[in-house]
Amino acid sequence: MTEPAPSKKRIAVIPGDGIGKEVIPQAVNVIQATGATVELTEFDWGADRYLRDRTTVPADGFAMLGRDFDAILVGAFGDPRVPTNIHAKQILLGMRFQMDLYANVRPVRLLDAALCPLKGIEPKDIDFVVIRENTEGVYTDAGGVFKQGTPDEIATQEDINTRKGVERIIRYAFEYCERHKKLDGSPRKQVLMCDKSNAMTHAGGLWQRVFKEVSREYPQIMAQHMYVDALCMQMVRDPRQFDVIVTNNMFGDIITDLAAGLQGGLGMAASGNIHPGKTSMFEPVHGSAPPIAGKNVANPVGAILTAAMMLGHLGMTREAEKIEAAVLEAVRQKKATQDIGGSLGTREAGEWVANFVGRE
């Protein structure tokens, strides 16, 4: 009997701005080196296009992505020539909100002890994941300004928390905990909800109630809680204690940069913006890093691990594992960029990983 031909996964690639345009081509080369059956289509959405013709997202753009693609690989948005950041808001937050990619999954793993700024920490000590609510909170832009430019000016920024939104992200975290193992093969055991319910009592109260309710459905998983300020302190005192962290949009943004610091910096951190069953979007945690853009110094590892995460999500587990193994080897051998102790450029570091993946 012959095996049916594997269906080609269609991937939209949007490098965006700054170092996004350098790291994404490396991630794409690495995907191709795995031999994955994918069809890649590049889009020029970003600052250059915006400055040229004022387009941020072409008409019907999000509908097209959802209809014609299985996943989206994104670099970063942000350019000093667009001080309003309007294109980033419309493209990046637009994808998250309008495609309803409600779970921002940000794994935190230490690949080499030398990369962690903390004393006495080994790779096995840092293997947790932050599940960040990705479609509401203070990111919805609800609010406004009144009497702008006068001494009586007022600005409000509303924190939107819906029962549906809070419940689905908390449930996602418990499901994630149940279904994913740690890198050493041991089961995940704990979901920790992080909020600021001692001060933000309305929104925090909703998160607290829903967390208690949903956690009852998962008696085998330990349900824990920390205020976000205490969590920041614990993360640098003893990151071993974390397993799955679930939190709102803004706290998730902040603590994942802190967590990236534990991994060796923003150049190491990967993320997925996921709605189960819908076209999801994958991007490194870092931004466009204008000061280092165009210099062939940006670390491509975050983007490459993001590509692995995307292939894993699309069911290409073997290809994803190959990439992760190659990155681990590159980091250990310092076949990498300067920020993580190597001496290679972006292109050369990417090529090393692609060659490692492609040999066999």
Ligand code: NAD
């Ligand atoms: P940033 O992540 O771009 O940079 C923060 C620091 O990390 C800088 O010192 C930078 O040099 C370093 N860094 C980041 N990625 C690196 C890499 N791959 N290799 C080596 N060093 C790396 O954050 P920022 O400076 O706060 O923001 C710059 C722009 O990017 C802003 O316009 C911001 O809004 C945007 N941004 C976009 C995204 C996104 O599109 N997903 C994420 C964060 C920030």
Ligand code: IPM
């Ligand atoms: C991130 C970024 C974005 C966010 C910015 C660019 C709006 O910092 O993906 O972490 O805050 O979500």
Ligand code: MN
């Ligand atoms: Mn961020």
